[in-house]
Amino acid sequence: xxxxxxxxxxxxxxxxxxxxxxxxxxxxxxxxxxxxxxxxxxxxxxxxxxxxxxxxxxxxxxxxxxxxxxxxxxxxxxxxxxxxxxxxxxxxxxxxxxxxxxxxxxxxxxxxxxxxxxxxxxxxxxxxxxxxxxxxxxxxxxxxxxxxxxxxxxxxxxxxxxxxxxxxxxxxxxxxxxxxxxxxxxxxxxxxxxxxxxxxxxxxxxxxxxxxxxxxxxxxxxxxxxxxxxxxxxxxxxxxx
Amino acid sequence: xxxxxxxxxxxxxxxxxxxxxxxxxxxxxxxxxxxxxxxxxxxxxxxxxxxxxxxxxxxxxxxxxxxxxxxxxxxxxxxxxxxxxxxxxxxxxxxxxxxxxxxxxxxxxxxxxxxxxxxxxxxxxxxxxxxxxxxxxxxxxxxxxxxxxxxxxxxxxxxxxxxxxxxxxxxxxxxxxxxxxxxxxxxxxxxxxxxxxxxxxxxxxxxxxxxxxxxxxxxxxxxxxxxxxxxxxxxxxxxxxxxxxxxxxxxxxxxxxxxxxxxxxxxxxxxxxxxxxxxxxxxxxxxxxxxxxxxxx
Amino acid sequence: xxxxxxxxxxxxxxxxxxxxxxxxxxxxxxxxxxxxxxxxxxxxxxxxxxxxxxxxxxxxxxxxxxxxxxxxxxxxxxxxxxxxxxxxxxxxxxxxxxxxxxxxxxxxxxxxxxxxxxxxxxxxxxxxxxxxxxxxxxxxxxxxxxxxxxxxxxxxxxxxxxxxxxxxxxxxxxxxxxxxxxxxxxxxxxxxxxxxxxxxxxxxxxxxxxxxxxxxxxxxxxxxxxxxxxxxxxxxxxxxxxxxxxxxxxxxxxxxxxxxxxxxxxxxxxxxxxxxxxxxxxxxxxxxxxxxxxxxxxxxxxxxxxxxxxxxxxxxxxxxxxxxxxxxxxxxxxxxxx
Numbered sequence: 001x002x003x004x005x006x007x008x009x010x011x012x013x014x015x016x017x018x019x020x021x022x023x024x025x026x027x028x029x030x031x032x033x034x035x036x037x038x039x040x041x042x043x044x045x046x047x048x049x050x051x052x053x054x055x056x057x058x059x060x061x062x063x064x065x066x067x068x069x070x071x072x073x074x075x076x077x078x079x080x081x082x083x084x085x086x087x088x089x090x091x092x093x094x095x096x097x098x099x100x101x102x103x104x105x106x107x108x109x110x111x112x113x114x115x116x117x118x119x120x121x122x123x124x125x126x127x128x129x130x131x132x133x134x135x136x137x138x139x140x141x142x143x144x145x146x147x148x149x150x151x152x153x154x155x156x157x158x159x160x161x162x163x164x165x166x167x168x169x170x171x172x173x174x175x176x177x178x179x180x181x182x183x184x185x186x187x188x189x190x191x192x193x194x195x196x197x198x199x200x201x202x203x204x205x206x207x208x209x210x211x212x213x214x215x216x217x218x219x220x221x222x223x224x225x226x227x228x229x230x231x232x233x234x235x236x237x238x239x240x241x
Numbered sequence: 242x243x244x245x246x247x248x249x250x251x252x253x254x255x256x257x258x259x260x261x262x263x264x265x266x267x268x269x270x271x272x273x274x275x276x277x278x279x280x281x282x283x284x285x286x287x288x289x290x291x292x293x294x295x296x297x298x299x300x301x302x303x304x305x306x307x308x309x310x311x312x313x314x315x316x317x318x319x320x321x322x323x324x325x326x327x328x329x330x331x332x333x334x335x336x337x338x339x340x341x342x343x344x345x346x347x348x349x350x351x352x353x354x355x356x357x358x359x360x361x362x363x364x365x366x367x368x369x370x371x372x373x374x375x376x377x378x379x380x381x382x383x384x385x386x387x388x389x390x391x392x393x394x395x396x397x398x399x400x401x402x403x404x405x406x407x408x409x410x411x412x413x414x415x416x417x418x419x420x421x422x423x424x425x426x427x428x429x430x431x432x433x434x435x436x437x438x439x440x441x442x443x444x445x446x447x448x449x450x451x452x453x454x455x456x457x458x459x460x461x462x463x464x465x466x467x468x469x470x471x472x473x474x475x476x477x478x479x480x481x482x483x484x485x486x487x488x489x490x491x492x493x494x495x496x497x498x499x500x501x502x503x504x505x506x507x508x509x510x511x512x513x514x515x516x517x518x519x520x521x522x523x524x525x526x527x528x529x530x531x532x533x534x535x536x537x538x
Numbered sequence: 539x540x541x542x543x544x545x546x547x548x549x550x551x552x553x554x555x556x557x558x559x560x561x562x563x564x565x566x567x568x569x570x571x572x573x574x575x576x577x578x579x580x581x582x583x584x585x586x587x588x589x590x591x592x593x594x595x596x597x598x599x600x601x602x603x604x605x606x607x608x609x610x611x612x613x614x615x616x617x618x619x620x621x622x623x624x625x626x627x628x629x630x631x632x633x634x635x636x637x638x639x640x641x642x643x644x645x646x647x648x649x650x651x652x653x654x655x656x657x658x659x660x661x662x663x664x665x666x667x668x669x670x671x672x673x674x675x676x677x678x679x680x681x682x683x684x685x686x687x688x689x690x691x692x693x694x695x696x697x698x699x700x701x702x703x704x705x706x707x708x709x710x711x712x713x714x715x716x717x718x719x720x721x722x723x724x725x726x727x728x729x730x731x732x733x734x735x736x737x738x739x740x741x742x743x744x745x746x747x748x749x750x751x752x753x754x755x756x757x758x759x760x761x762x763x764x765x766x767x768x769x770x771x772x773x774x775x776x777x778x779x780x781x782x783x784x785x786x787x788x789x790x791x792x793x794x795x796x797x798x799x800x801x802x803x804x805x806x807x808x809x810x811x812x813x814x815x816x817x818x819x820x821x822x823x824x825x826x827x828x829x830x831x832x833x834x835x836x837x838x839x840x841x842x843x844x845x846x847x848x849x850x851x852x853x854x855x856x857x858x859x860x861x862x863x864x865x866x867x868x869x870x871x872x873x874x875x876x
Binding site: 269274275277322325326329330331332333334335336337339340341342343344346347348350351460463464467468471501504505508509511512515516519522523 | 600604606608652655658659660662663664666667670671674675677678786789790793797826827829830832833834835836837840841844
Binding site: 050051052071072073076077081082084088090091092093097098100101102104105106146147149150 | 404405407408410411414415417418419420421422423424425426
């Protein structure tokens with residue numbers, strides 16, 4: 001049962017095309033890892049799916065409904081939430097206020113303030129701290145918790161481990177396990193291939209805006225990914241139609 | 242002692258300026274728009290409430306209806322002009338709001354003529370308490386000051402506790418990310434515009450009560466509001482109160498020297514504060530007083 | 539991929555040569571106007587020249603340096619005030635008028651210390667406050683009649699016909715000089731700096747553009763221009779009334795002219811001034827509806843046709859009349875096509 005279906009999606013930054021004819025489907029409850037070099041189009045793809053960026057053409061179908069022209073905040077109401085690259089917390093607001101903003105904008109569900117503190121105990125003592133003063137790891141946890149407050153059925157996370165110390169990355173991925181356990185579908189952009197392979201059920205690799213490799217995490221080898229990542233593969237990967 | 246009286250009057254006047262400046266500050270804080278038509282909108286409020294009162298409604302009813310109408314006007318303005326101006330570029334809102342100011346002033350003149358008006362509030366305009374031979378505190382200025390405090394306090398509470406207020410603060414800091422967590426940025430802007438224009442209208446009503454107004458009174462009010470905001474620092478409503486008081490006191494004390502110097506003194510105090518800030522900012526190696534205050538223009 | 543291509547960078551194109559030549563000839567012809575036209579025509583042309591100067595100056599500030607000033611009337615009034623003072627202190631009246639612009643320019647230097655570090659709306663209103671301060675200070679000066687104003691009495695010594703001619707030539711000279719100054723500025727390295735600042739100040743600074751220095755040059759130039767315009771206007775009006783000279787109405791006019799003509803183009807303000815002149819001539823007596831129309835037009839142009847009439851035309855036709863930019867032409871390719 002695919003919860004998300006992207007068809008022939010194209011997206012531009014001005015004259016520069018960042019996403020070229022991407023078609024992709026994500027099954028309910030799946031964890032998909034999106035890998036690729038910088039500039040491959042992963043962030044733009046995620047943002048376009050979440051509504052933060054306008055598609056030039058193509059469709060995004062979520063839960064059977066075409067959401068391509070819906071603004072981001074409406075998609076959140078439907079159940080798609082993005083944790084953007086660089087965390088992007090509201091700097092002058094406290095940690096808890098960051099969570100509360102999302103609570104207002106999202107849906108009702110199991111994720112409430114108390115549930116979040118239960119699942120992420122390190123956040124509780126940071127309630128009243130200004131978001132700008134949190135450490136990188138704390139910010140990442142807050143960003144994920146904030147997204148969870150909207151009770152998404154599809155959670156998109158862009159570069160969860162970027163700039164974080166290994167210990168922090170460890171904690172972040174632990175928390176992701178909690179999320180996956182609730183049945184939330186997860187799409188992760190991840191630079192760390194090892195992490196990606198360990199946590200995902202499917203891998204998609206992008207290069208220059210296109211999907212060049214796609215397959216289940218158990219079948220795809222590390223070598224295949226590296227080749228696709230750097231564009232060393234000649235001929236079609238799994239994603240080109 | 243006469244100086245003390247002037248200072249007290251100045252502080253009370255400052256309440257009015259703070260109220261006037263609130264809308265300007267809010268619009269800039271949330272939407273990064275400096276509304277050059279802000280003063281004129283206050284005057285629209287003054288005329289609207291005057292007109293309603295003139296037709297026989299009580300001041301209270303006129304105020305209630307007038308303020309709701311002003312809030313709606315804010316929404317319309319945001320939708321029709323300001324939204325588009327923002328998208329068109331950083332300088333465009335200045336151009337359009339200035340054009341709007343001209344349109345508003347002249348439409349008001351067209352409809353209401355050149356007469357200088359004020360709102361008839363009966364004895365409230367004169368009643369007061371005589372504290373000493375030289376210190377007389379009017380009831381109206383105190384009322385205005387109290388209302389201004391209440392409004393500022395209420396708005397501060399709204400921004401810090403209410404869900405919509407939080408959403409407004411989030412949108413002010415990062416509109417894109419706010420959208421990504423479910424905040425309807427456009428809706429937030431409409432709400433902010435409604436509040437900004439409604440408070441401007443209230444300030445206009447007070448202007449009509451404590452002094453006079455005419456179709457072209459807007460620009461002067463805008464400048465006072467701007468000066469209050471700058472002195473007090475953006476991002477802080479209480480700072481706006483402080484700024485308003487600073488301008489008010491400067492004007493009343495200046496008037497004591499020479500009536501003609503009243504407004505000029507206010508301007509000079511403003512310029513002095515700005516100069517000091519620029520010197521401080523230059524010393525800290527960063528340019529622009531807004532940057533020095535921690536707000537990016 | 540083997541074609542070697544040569545590129546030629548040009549400043550002058552046939553069209554721009556023609557336009558510049560025509561412009562120069564036109565200026566020459568206009569200087570002969572007093573010998574051909576009557577009083578009313580001369581007055582109107584003088585008025586037009588003032589509008590052109592104001593439009594060109596506001597455009598230089600907003601369209602090129604990104605400084606939206608809602609207070610240029612500060613220097614407009616200051617120029618007139620300086621002329622009156624200089625003349626009252628014995629200087630030949632036309633010399634006083636000619637120097638007025640420079641006085642305004644001089645005053646703009648300390649003013650710039652205060653306002654030039656501000657951006658966007660802060661700069662806009664700060665300039666307005668500056669204008670108000672100048673206005674109020676001049677009002678306090680009883681030697682020029684305070685609020686009621688005074689006349690430029692010394693002009694009365696001239697025969698009306700001569701006075702008209704001299705004023706006309708003064709206006710024409712001022713306009714020609716200011717336009718030439720803007721033209722040269724745009725062609726110089728400062729011109730490229732200005733465009734960079736307008737597009738992205740931070741990026742410009744990072745590639746070494748002296749942002750503050752560039753803004754200062756434009757600011758002072760605009761002050762000189764507006765001051766000169768104020769002096770010329772005074773010569774035409776004969777009376778100096780602070781309320782009229784320091785009125786923010788002048789900014790409204792400048793806004794209209796540049797938005798309609800084309801913000802950020804050289805020719806735009808000139809066209810905008812001509813349009814404004816015609817509109818003012820036809821509808822100026824209609825009172826407030828006229829002003830409402832002006833404001834509304836400015837708003838509509840800002841929202842719907844931001845490049846103005848000339849700017850849009852330029853974009854559509856790809857034409858540049860005056861050589862203020864560069865054209866890159868690809869010469870015939872040499873070698874094989876791949």
